[in-house]
Amino acid sequence: MKLASLKHGRDGRLVVVSRDLTRATDAFPVVSTLQxxxxxxxxxxxxxxxxxxxxxxxxxxxxxxxxxxCASPLPRAYQWADGSAYVNHVALVRQARGAEMMxxxxxxxxxxxxxxxxxxxxxxxxxxxxxxxxxxFEGEVAVITGDVPMGVTPHEARGLIRLVMIANDVSLRNLxxxxxxxxxxxxxxxxxxAFSPVAVTPDELGAAWVEGKLHLPLLAYFNGEQFGxxxxxxxxxxxxxxxxxxxxxxxxxxxxxIIGSGTVSNRDADGGPGRPIAEGGLxxxxxxxxxxxxxxRDGAPRTPFMRFGDAVRxxxxxxxxxSIFGAIDQIVRKHHx
Amino acid sequence: MKLASLKHGRDGRLVVVSRDLTRATDAFPVVSTLQxxxxxxxxxxxxxxxxxxxxxxxxxxxxxxxxxxCASPLPRAYQWADGSAYVNHVALVRQARGAEMMxxxxxxxxxxxxxxxxxxxxxxxxxxxxxxxxxxFEGEVAVITGDVPMGVTPHEARGLIRLVMIANDVSLRNLxxxxxxxxxxxxxxxxxxAFSPVAVTPDELGAAWVEGKLHLPLLAYFNGEQFGxxxxxxxxxxxxxxxxxxxxxxxxxxxxxIIGSGTVSNRDADGGPGRPIAEGGLxxxxxxxxxxxxxxRDGAPRTPFMRFGDAVRxxxxxxxxxSIFGAIDQIVRKHHx
Numbered sequence: 001m002k003l004a005s006l007k008h009g010r011d012g013r014l015v016v017v018s019r020d021l022t023r024a025t026d027a028f029p030v031v032s033t034l035q036x037x038x039x040x041x042x043x044x045x046x047x048x049x050x051x052x053x054x055x056x057x058x059x060x061x062x063x064x065x066x067x068x069x070c071a072s073p074l075p076r077a078y079q080w081a082d083g084s085a086y087v088n089h090v091a092l093v094r095q096a097r098g099a100e101m102m103x104x105x106x107x108x109x110x111x112x113x114x115x116x117x118x119x120x121x122x123x124x125x126x127x128x129x130x131x132x133x134x135x136x137f138e139g140e141v142a143v144i145t146g147d148v149p150m151g152v153t154p155h156e157a158r159g160l161i162r163l164v165m166i167a168n169d170v171s172l173r174n175l176x177x178x179x180x181x182x183x184x185x186x187x188x189x190x191x192x193x194a195f196s197p198v199a200v201t202p203d204e205l206g207a208a209w210v211e212g213k214l215h216l217p218l219l220a221y222f223n224g225e226q227f228g229x230x231x232x233x234x235x236x237x238x239x240x241x242x243x244x245x246x247x248x249x250x251x252x253x254x255x256x257x258i259i260g261s262g263t264v265s266n267r268d269a270d271g272g273p274g275r276p277i278a279e280g281g282l283x284x285x286x287x288x289x290x291x292x293x294x295x296x297r298d299g300a301p302r303t304p305f306m307r308f309g310d311a312v313r314x315x316x317x318x319x320x321x322x323s324i325f326g327a328i329d330q331i332v333r334k335h336h337x
Numbered sequence: 338m339k340l341a342s343l344k345h346g347r348d349g350r351l352v353v354v355s356r357d358l359t360r361a362t363d364a365f366p367v368v369s370t371l372q373x374x375x376x377x378x379x380x381x382x383x384x385x386x387x388x389x390x391x392x393x394x395x396x397x398x399x400x401x402x403x404x405x406x407c408a409s410p411l412p413r414a415y416q417w418a419d420g421s422a423y424v425n426h427v428a429l430v431r432q433a434r435g436a437e438m439m440x441x442x443x444x445x446x447x448x449x450x451x452x453x454x455x456x457x458x459x460x461x462x463x464x465x466x467x468x469x470x471x472x473x474f475e476g477e478v479a480v481i482t483g484d485v486p487m488g489v490t491p492h493e494a495r496g497l498i499r500l501v502m503i504a505n506d507v508s509l510r511n512l513x514x515x516x517x518x519x520x521x522x523x524x525x526x527x528x529x530x531a532f533s534p535v536a537v538t539p540d541e542l543g544a545a546w547v548e549g550k551l552h553l554p555l556l557a558y559f560n561g562e563q564f565g566x567x568x569x570x571x572x573x574x575x576x577x578x579x580x581x582x583x584x585x586x587x588x589x590x591x592x593x594x595i596i597g598s599g600t601v602s603n604r605d606a607d608g609g610p611g612r613p614i615a616e617g618g619l620x621x622x623x624x625x626x627x628x629x630x631x632x633x634r635d636g637a638p639r640t641p642f643m644r645f646g647d648a649v650r651x652x653x654x655x656x657x658x659x660s661i662f663g664a665i666d667q668i669v670r671k672h673h674x
Contacts, residue, residue, distance in 0.1 A: 010376055010591070039347055076415045076591055078454035081524070102519065112521040113450040117415035117591035128587060129488060151466060151674040172587060182439065184449040185522015187418070191587040250465060250509060250528040254347070254413055254454035337488040 001052040001201045003027070003163065004326075005034050005071045007121060012071040016051045017198050021326055024065040025055045034073055034199070038255040041146055041162060067326040072119040073165055073199035074144065074256060080116035080193065082140070082169060082260035083109050083243040085236045089265035089289060092273055096292035096301075097177050109238045109246045112185050114169070116258065120194035122326065125333040126170055126306075128191060134174030135306040135332055138263040139220045139285030139314045140167040141232050143240050144199060148253035157244035158212045163199040166218065167260055168314050168328045170194070173288055173305060195258075196315070197326030208318070212239030216324075218264045220285040221313040222306075227290070228283035230266040230274065232316070265289060285314065306332045338389040338538045340364070340500065341663075342371050342408045344458060349408040353388045354535050358663055361402040362392045371410055371536070375592040378483055378499060404663040409456040410502060410536035411481065411593060417453035417530065419477070419506060419597035420446050420580040422573045426602035426626060429610055433629035433638075434514050446575045446583045449522050451506075453595065457531035459663065462670040463507055463643075465528060471511030472643040472669055475600040476557045476622030476651045477504040478569050480577050481536060485590035494581035495549045500536040503555065504597055505651050505665045507531070510625055510642060532595075533652070534663030545655070549576030553661075555601045557622040558650040559643075564627070565620035567603040567611065569653070602626060622651065643669045 002019065005012025014027040014034050030047045031037045037044050054060035084090045087105050094101045120126065128135055144163040152160070175189035208215045215233030219226065238246075243259050263286050268274045273293050275281025284290045291301030306312070315327040339356065342349025351364040351371050367384045368374045374381050391397035421427045424442050431438045457463065465472055481500040489497070512526035545552045552570030556563070575583075580596050600623050605611045610630050612618025621627045628638030643649070652664040 078413045078415060079452060081452075084521075099520065105519070108519075110519055110521050111524050113452060113524060115416060115418075115450060115588060116453070117594055118589045127487070133587070149674075150464070150672055175587075180520045182442070182445075182447055183436065183517045183522070184421075184447050185520075187448050187450060187584070188586045192589070247524070249525045250470070250512075251452060252455045252529070257454055335487055337486075 001049055001204060002198045003034060003048070003073060004065070004198045005073050005075055006069050007071045010075065011035060012075045016048060016055055017065050018055055021065055021067070021198065021323060023055065023062040025051060025060050025062045027051060035256050038144065038146065038162060041255065067197040068123040070123070070197035070326070071121045072195035073163070074258065075119055077116040077119070077256055077258050078254050079257040080114040080260070081111055081247045081257065082114050082262060083111045083238060083246070084262035085109065085238040085243060086262055086265040087237045088235050088267050089263040092265065092292045093288045096288060096295060106237060109243055111243065111246055114190055114193060118192045120192045120330070122194055122197045122328045124194065124330060126330050127333045127335040129335045131307050132174060133172035136171045136173050136287045137220065137306070137312040137314065138169040138171055139218045139228065140169050140263060141214050141218065141261040142167045142195065143259050145244060145253060145255065145257045145259060147255045148244060148248045148257065150248055150250065150252045152245050152248045154239070154241035154245045157248070158241035160244065161202055161212070161240060164202055164205060164214065165199045166196045166314060166316055166325050166328065168194045168312065168330065169260060169263070194328050194330060196328055200324060205324070212241040216316050216318065218285055219315050219317065222287070223311050226277050226283065228277065228285040230264045230282045230285060232261070232264045235266050236261065308332055308334045338386055338541060339535045340371060340385070340410060341535045342410050342412060343406050344408045347412060348372060349412045353385060353392055354402050355392055358402055358404070358535065358660060360392065360399040362388060362397050362399045364388065372593050375481065375483065375499060378592065404534040405460040407460070407534035407663070408458045409532035410500070411595065412456055414453040414456070414593055414595050415591050416594040417451040417597070418448055418584045418594065419451050419599060420448045420575060420583070421599035422446065422575040422580060423599055423602040424574045425572050425604050426600040429602065429629045430625045433625060433632060436514070443574060446580055448580065448583055451527055451530060455529045457529045457667070459531055459534045459665045461531065461667060463667050464670045464672040466672045468644050469511060470509035473508045473510050473624045474557065474643070474649040474651065475506040475508055476555045476565065477506050477600060478551050478555065478598040479504045479532065480596050482581060482590060482592065482594045482596060484592045485581060485585045485594065487585055487587065487589045489582050489585045491576070491578035491582045494585070495578035497581065498539055498549070498577060501539055501542060501551065502536045503533045503651060503653055503662050503665065505531045505649065505667065506597060506600070531665050531667060533665055537661060542661070549578040553653050553655065555622055556652050556654065559624070560648050563614050563620065565614065565622040567601045567619045567622060569598070569601045572603050573598065645669055645671045
């Protein structure tokens, strides 16, 4: 089943979307928002599945689905906790800013509490005050959970994953070092995140969803050029069950909690950082990794961070080449007070 | 006006509470939850004020108000961002764990993104897996904002404060050092927070509310003994307007965002750390400060962190000795999977 929230009020208008992303039907007869659906999932999920089947069969009124009408599936959420499951990414960006890479990062998930109150829609501009902050995109996989009890095991947690999405975890690279040095984690360096137009149930991913990992390439395009296509199922040190269990160690998580994978990142076959697309590598789904690789090779980064007017597109396709989640496609714009 | 959310479903049942906290009336004829009220505050606030006046005059049906029936005013919120406005507290706890105290902490607010999806009710037990985590309470003042645009000034932000509460920002001290060393801020070391039974509009605080600071003592009791009564209006380096502006520097904040002051903490008259209550000082609203002072004086802490069965009570009284927000009153219990 595929779900989306069309822009409407603060929490969107829930629609069921056809598998091929061409048509949608209002979920209103069942429930009006995605958060409300998640709040009562056991009861409402079968009814939404029925609606999805009727939509595929053409036995329910439907309308043309436009990704640009979408808010993020949860336009605002009660929690957005972002892991760093691709430890390769962490090693690279830490190397770039001369920060310590602790060996425990390979066994104990890094996770930060993100702002969840004002997500951007997948086609909304990324409006920010200052190019000098070092605007970067980060392509990620993310899941939405049901209610998660404190102390859940990774195995149990996998069974509490309700929906899967992709994300653009916008980052302000030039604010990160000084903010993390203060010791309290990210805040101003992580502006509003955007999620894909559509969230899908894990069964919709078929054989690509294995034990809390999504085995498909995540595609990123920067100003129309392919920038990265790393395999999201490869080099993911912590599966989503492990990330959820980490988040729930000392508190329960409410239904509608979003857990992110961190920036998808693959090592090269020789164990080193991956090569750019132009050199036949899998590239990167954030600019920071490209800059780190440039720095390692040439002594200095060459690729600038995003400037006002720059565009990023992030999506994921199934084995048949069909977009699964729809595309995040955003332009960076200057914020005027 | 005073508002509370009685325990009911996920988001509570909004009631208007009498000034003396003895009676309440259902807000349902106006709006059913506090989040819904905040989402449409301009329109609904005057109607809630009318209801509060009718309640005071006895011209509306009412019932006895019991603080123990309350959830936190927002049982779950879209954002909980906690500042460290009492830099004295930061200096003390960092001294205790040998962490660096950056001079910028006096000019650039420290703030962490907290988990906002599962707040504890003010009389709920604090259920945690392990005493060895170093369970501590933290008494704070907190505000709930309306919609805050990106780039708001501190002065403008003060005008966007809708409600004021007090908080118990439960902390797991023995998890903090290793978690902050990872560089991504608090996560497991900050379990669910509790807020006071009642949230009040700033006008309800009268002369005690001055330019985004609350000039009254915050009272903490540990196992029935007074533990602290620091003045919340004193040594607050950053007023709430400044904290909100800090949070909104690179993103907008949605209505219902909760901003915390950090642990209220006063220096002694000579500029040193405050003295314990038993020595005629104002004491502390967290155990960590007591332990730091003990360590400074005697070389080692004497007061243990909270054990299962221990109780903490946090409240604030007006100049006439009447409880403003009702009391947070919680017992620590062991969590069983």
